[in-house]
Amino acid sequence: MSEKTSASRRAFLRTGLAGGLAAGGAALAAGAARADDPLITDLEAQPWTQYLGDGVDAAPYGLPSEHEAHVVRRNVAWLTADPVSSVNFTPLHELEGIITPNGLCFERHHGGVAQIAPSEWRLMINGLVERQLVFTLGDIMRFPRVTRAHFLECAANSGMEWRGAQLNGVQYTHGMIHNVMYTGVPLRHLLEEAGLKGSAQWLLPEGGDAAGMTRSLPLEKALDDCLIATHMNGERLRPEQGYPARLVVPGWEGNMWVKWIRRIEVGDRPWHHREETSKYTDLMADGTARRFTWEMDVKSVVTNPSPQAPITHGHGPTVLSGIAWSGRGAIREVHVTTDGGINWHQARIEGPSLDKSMHRFVYEFDWDGAPLLVQSRAVDSAGFVQPTKNALRKVRGVNSIYHNNGIQTWAISSEGEAENVEIS
Numbered sequence: 001m002s003e004k005t006s007a008s009r010r011a012f013l014r015t016g017l018a019g020g021l022a023a024g025g026a027a028l029a030a031g032a033a034r035a036d037d038p039l040i041t042d043l044e045a046q047p048w049t050q051y052l053g054d055g056v057d058a059a060p061y062g063l064p065s066e067h068e069a070h071v072v073r074r075n076v077a078w079l080t081a082d083p084v085s086s087v088n089f090t091p092l093h094e095l096e097g098i099i100t101p102n103g104l105c106f107e108r109h110h111g112g113v114a115q116i117a118p119s120e121w122r123l124m125i126n127g128l129v130e131r132q133l134v135f136t137l138g139d140i141m142r143f144p145r146v147t148r149a150h151f152l153e154c155a156a157n158s159g160m161e162w163r164g165a166q167l168n169g170v171q172y173t174h175g176m177i178h179n180v181m182y183t184g185v186p187l188r189h190l191l192e193e194a195g196l197k198g199s200a201q202w203l204l205p206e207g208g209d210a211a212g213m214t215r216s217l218p219l220e221k222a223l224d225d226c227l228i229a230t231h232m233n234g235e236r237l238r239p240e241q242g243y244p245a246r247l248v249v250p251g252w253e254g255n256m257w258v259k260w261i262r263r264i265e266v267g268d269r270p271w272h273h274r275e276e277t278s279k280y281t282d283l284m285a286d287g288t289a290r291r292f293t294w295e296m297d298v299k300s301v302v303t304n305p306s307p308q309a310p311i312t313h314g315h316g317p318t319v320l321s322g323i324a325w326s327g328r329g330a331i332r333e334v335h336v337t338t339d340g341g342i343n344w345h346q347a348r349i350e351g352p353s354l355d356k357s358m359h360r361f362v363y364e365f366d367w368d369g370a371p372l373l374v375q376s377r378a379v380d381s382a383g384f385v386q387p388t389k390n391a392l393r394k395v396r397g398v399n400s401i402y403h404n405n406g407i408q409t410w411a412i413s414s415e416g417e418a419e420n421v422e423i424s
């Protein structure tokens, strides 16, 4: 780059920035960048127009642009004692649409990631069946398969926020969720192949990882819509997500979606194992615990703006974007407020509205530059309305960790900075 060019670019950046602030976001949003902007007039200053780029095969498995290196899963070190039994979080504020890219799906493991060669994977169905069966992956691939998008939300998502605003970023407050297009075999086909005995009522899926995770699953749900999934977003499952096969339990808490699945025992009653007694139960104020709270209730959150994604363009045309989901069906409506609940506006559902899948909502408004209190409130196809956190605490007390679907508030300053606060 020549002296002259870099000097003029610096000058442009200075005047461009000052002009942007003075004129506000409106001018920028209207496409009023200067016609003498060297980034449009001076091709010689742009190496990518002057030299040939990499040929095909430079990256046989492609990666995001180096400028997107900050878009990663992140953990919170103090939450857990060791990363092998821990969680990291999906960077929701960096994503658009409804599909979570495979490399950004949050991970939750109780015993680390099992590394299983597909040739050594087996799935057994035993217990109350006519024929005890063991499937190879090749066997599984010969059953009719289906493709469906579903969200997986850990029941502990937003759990750190039960007693008040704590973590400053939507990645941490809401990032224990991903939404993936799964391809898999309906579990019904495999159970039919084994032949269910008359007394069969419950299943115990078991993971093949070092945690050997198990959960009791009602047979009715298994026959309805559960899958043994082999593919996510068109490619094989990632090792972190249970390669080569995981259980998909649409709309139900993530803990039941057993990864690296190796065995399904058929029984006539639930097993009351660790993950459905000491964990994944909701301790109420009177000391009793809600159990088998499988369905994930209707929930939504504004992803932009949010603490990790402030408004940087000043006042004027502003796009508010967020996600909504329900374990009981599709999302019917999302309402958005920018004044802490005094006025509510109907947001636009953008993109596919699928059953038990993430929905994208957007709300475009003209920001006058005054501080905002931003919230979203979703209504699902079963008629459930997302509650305020206070309403939730009134019913469930403050001992809970799981199933916090309360309305999230972001306070936006006149500078566009966002902060996690609580007002209702």
Ligand SMILES: Nc1nc2c(c(=O)[nH]1)N[C@H]1C(S)=C(S)[C@@H](COP(=O)(O)O)O[C@H]1N2
Pocket: 105, 106, 107, 108, 109, 110, 111, 152, 153, 154, 155, 178, 206, 207, 208, 209, 211, 212, 213, 240, 241, 242, 253, 254, 255, 256, 257, 258, 259, 260, 261
């Ligand atoms: N085998 C096995 N399956 C498992 C787990 C595990 O530790 N081992 N964790 C569960 C929990 S608590 C959640 S929330 C989801 C997380 O799925 P993900 O890692 O694809 O996000 O997997 C579930 N399935």
Ligand SMILES: [Mo]
Pocket: 108, 154, 155, 156, 254, 255
């Ligand atoms: Mo979980």
